[in-house]
Amino acid sequence: MSAVDVTVAPRVRTRRRMLLRLGRRPMAVAGLSVATVFVVAAILAPLVAPYDPADTNFGSVLQGPSASHVMGTDDLGRDVFSRVVFGARASLEAGVLATLLAMVVAVPLGLVAGYYRGWWDPVISRATDVVLAFPFLIIAVGMAAIFGPSLRNVVVALGVTAIPWIVRVTRGEALALREQDFVRAAIANGAGDRTILARHLLPNMAGTLLVQATVWIPQAIIGEAVLSFLGLGVQPPTPSWGSMLSAAQPFISLDAWLALFPGLAIFLATLSFNLLGDGLRDILDPRTRR
Amino acid sequence: MRGHLLRRAGASLIVLLVASVVVFAGVRALPGDPALALAGEDRSARALTAIRAKYGLDQPVPVQYVRWLGHVVRGDFGSSTRTGLGVGSTILDRLPVTLELAFLSLLVAVGLGVSLGVLAAVRRGSVADYAGSTAALVGLSVPHFWLGLMLILLFAIGLGVLPASGFVPLFADPIDNLRHMLLPAVVLGTGFSAVIFRQTRAAMLESLSTDYVRTARAKGLAERQVVGSHALRNSLLTVVTLIGLQLGQLISGAVVTEQVFVLPGFGKLTLDAVFQRDYPVIEGVVLLTTVGYVVINFVVDLLYSVLNPRIRVAEDAT
Numbered sequence: 054m055s056a057v058d059v060t061v062a063p064r065v066r067t068r069r070r071m072l073l074r075l076g077r078r079p080m081a082v083a084g085l086s087v088a089t090v091f092v093v094a095a096i097l098a099p100l101v102a103p104y105d106p107a108d109t110n111f112g113s114v115l116q117g118p119s120a121s122h123v124m125g126t127d128d129l130g131r132d133v134f135s136r137v138v139f140g141a142r143a144s145l146e147a148g149v150l151a152t153l154l155a156m157v158v159a160v161p162l163g164l165v166a167g168y169y170r171g172w173w174d175p176v177i178s179r180a181t182d183v184v185l186a187f188p189f190l191i192i193a194v195g196m197a198a199i200f201g202p203s204l205r206n207v208v209v210a211l212g213v214t215a216i217p218w219i220v221r222v223t224r225g226e227a228l229a230l231r232e233q234d235f236v237r238a239a240i241a242n243g244a245g246d247r248t249i250l251a252r253h254l255l256p257n258m259a260g261t262l263l264v265q266a267t268v269w270i271p272q273a274i275i276g277e278a279v280l281s282f283l284g285l286g287v288q289p290p291t292p293s294w295g296s297m298l299s300a301a302q303p304f305i306s307l308d309a310w311l312a313l314f315p316g317l318a319i320f321l322a323t324l325s326f327n328l329l330g331d332g333l334r335d336i337l338d339p340r341t342r343r
Numbered sequence: 344m345r346g347h348l349l350r351r352a353g354a355s356l357i358v359l360l361v362a363s364v365v366v367f368a369g370v371r372a373l374p375g376d377p378a379l380a381l382a383g384e385d386r387s388a389r390a391l392t393a394i395r396a397k398y399g400l401d402q403p404v405p406v407q408y409v410r411w412l413g414h415v416v417r418g419d420f421g422s423s424t425r426t427g428l429g430v431g432s433t434i435l436d437r438l439p440v441t442l443e444l445a446f447l448s449l450l451v452a453v454g455l456g457v458s459l460g461v462l463a464a465v466r467r468g469s470v471a472d473y474a475g476s477t478a479a480l481v482g483l484s485v486p487h488f489w490l491g492l493m494l495i496l497l498f499a500i501g502l503g504v505l506p507a508s509g510f511v512p513l514f515a516d517p518i519d520n521l522r523h524m525l526l527p528a529v530v531l532g533t534g535f536s537a538v539i540f541r542q543t544r545a546a547m548l549e550s551l552s553t554d555y556v557r558t559a560r561a562k563g564l565a566e567r568q569v570v571g572s573h574a575l576r577n578s579l580l581t582v583v584t585l586i587g588l589q590l591g592q593l594i595s596g597a598v599v600t601e602q603v604f605v606l607p608g609f610g611k612l613t614l615d616a617v618f619q620r621d622y623p624v625i626e627g628v629v630l631l632t633t634v635g636y637v638v639i640n641f642v643v644d645l646l647y648s649v650l651n652p653r654i655r656v657a658e659d660a661t
Contacts, residue, residue, distance in 0.1 A: 182354065183361045186637050190595035191629050198617050198625050199372050275486050279599050282488055283614060298489060302603075305492060306500045316489030324484035331480075 081332020163223025267330030451532025460543025482537030587643030
C-alpha cells in the first residue's frame, strides 16, 4: 500500500459511508431532491420557463391557472410560472452567496479565536457581540438607507447577520479540537500553525460547518423573500418570490392564486433545505447522535 | 454573583458604545451634505459656513460624535424631516402597538411551543410527537408574512370573521383591539413557537433521562410532579435563553407582520422612514432597537443566572 492510499482512503470511505447513511433517511433524500430541482430550475431558468418573465399581456391579466398558464397571470398579464422559475435565481443567489460570505469571514475568525486564544479571543468575541446587538432587519434597513435597496445589499445584510453565529460555532470546535491528541501529536512533530489549522482543524470541523450552511441557506432564502416583500431587496421588474407577493397583496381578494404560488415556492425551497439540514445534522453532529 | 453581574453589565455597555459609533458612522455615510439640506434656498458659502458652525459640522469628527452622544443620551434624537415632530415622541407614539403585538406573539409562541414540546418529549415516538415535530418543521419553513396573507384570505376575505387589517387602540375598545391583533399575533407567534417547541422537546428528553428524574420516580413521586417540577424546571433554563436570543428575530418579524396587516407600529414607522429618506427617524429607530435589544439580553442573562445556581457558582469560582 502506498503512502497516498493510507492518507486518502479512510476519508473517501467515510464520505461514502456518509452518503449511504444519508440515503437511508427518506426525508433527507426528499429534501435533497427538491433542493436539486430548485437549483436546476434556477440555473436553466430560460429553458424551463415557457414565457419571458417580463413579457406583459394586457389582454389576459389576473387569470387563474389554465393549460397555457399553469400558475395563471399577474396584474400585468405576465406568466406567473415563468416568474416563479426566474425568482428561484434571486432566492438561491441570496441563500448561497450570503452563506458563503458569512463562512469566508467567520470561519477564519473563529479558528483564530479558538486556536490562538490569547488576546485574539476576547477581541473577536466582543466584536461578534456588537454585530449581534443589531437585529437582522435593522442591519438591512440601515444598509438600504445608505446604499439603496438591491440584491447585493440583501446578501451582505444576511451574511453579516450569520457571521457571529458561525464564528461562535467555529471557535467552539477549534477550542475542542486543539486539545485532541492528534493535534498535540502534530505540534510535537513540529507542524506549523498553518498546517495544523488547514490540515487538522478545518477538515475535522467540515461536517459541523456543512450543517451550519444548511441551517443558514433556508434562513437566507426566507430573509431575501422578506426584504424583497418589504421593498428593501430585489427591485422590480426583476422577479423575486418576495416582491411577487408584495405585488400580489393589493389583488388578494380578486385573485388569490397570485399570492399562493410564490409563497409555496418559498415554503418548498426552505423546507427542502431544512430537511436536508436535519438529516445531515443527525449524521454528522455527534451531539445529536443518539 | 455581583462580579458576574458587573462583568455582564460592563460587556453590555461596551457593546452599546461600539454600536453607537457604528450608527453614528452609518449616518455620516448617508449620501448628501446635511448643511446643504438644512440651508434650503440660501446656498451661499457664507450661509453654509454659518450652518456648519451652528450644528457643529465644522468640528473634528470625534467632537461631533461626543456632542451627538450627549444629545442621544438625553433622549434628543432631533426631529423628523417629514413631519417636523420630535423623533423620540414619534417613536413613543408607535411603540405600544408593536409591544402589544410582541407580547401577544410571545404568549402564543410560549404557550404552543412549551406545552407541545413537553407533550412530545413525554410521549416520545407517539403520534403526538410526530405530529408536533412535523408541524414544527413546517412552521420553520413557512415564511410568516405569506402565512399572514393566506390567513387574511381565509378568515377575512373567505369567512369574513376577522378584520384583514387596521388597528384599534387597546383602551378605546379592548375586544375590537384583540380581534385586530389575533391574526398578527398568531402569524408572528407560530413561527417562533416552532423554535421553542424543538428546544423544549430536546431539553425535556435530556432531563427526563437524568439520574435525578430516575430518583424522583424511584421515590414514588407522581408522574405529573416528576415532569412538572423536576424535568420541566430544568428544561426551562435553555428555553429562557433561547427566547432571549430570538428576540431580535421577533423585532424583525414584527416589522414584516405590521406591514402585512397595516398596523401603525414601530416597524411601519421604520419602513416609511426608509422610503421617505427620513434620516433622523431611521437613526433613532436603529439606535433605540439596538439599546432595547442589548438591555433585554442583559436581563435574560440575569434571569438565567438567577434560575440556574450552577452558573452563579461556576462564575464566582473563576
